[in-house]
Amino acid sequence: MSQSQYFGSADLQNSTANQELVPIDIQYSSFSFMNDIQCHVSINNSDFIFIRANQGFDVSKENYHINSFIIEESNITFNWVGMLI
Numbered sequence: 001m002s003q004s005q006y007f008g009s010a011d012l013q014n015s016t017a018n019q020e021l022v023p024i025d026i027q028y029s030s031f032s033f034m035n036d037i038q039c040h041v042s043i044n045n046s047d048f049i050f051i052r053a054n055q056g057f058d059v060s061k062e063n064y065h066i067n068s069f070i071i072e073e074s075n076i077t078f079n080w081v082g083m084l085i
Helices: none
Strands: 005-008 030-035 039-043 049-051 057-060 069-071 077-084
Antiparallel strands (some): 005 077, 030 057, 030 077
16 A cells, blocks of 8 residues: 655745746646635646636546646745645
8 A cells, every 4th residue: 555645835825927836757646726816827738727716726536647737927825735646
């Protein structure tokens, strides 16, 4: 049995423009992003997607991985949690 490893924000963070949250060569099997202000994000190199203030994003799906999550705008207050297996 493998043991899950959790990563994420130690405190609220403030984004920089085009900030990548997933380090190179890392894939999260589940990922949650919580935003205080509306923003646009790119998930796994998708086109930018609009996220309403306090809407957030959450994925926990078998056989799906998050290997890129980019916040387009600067000064977005957010926190996140990811799980590796």
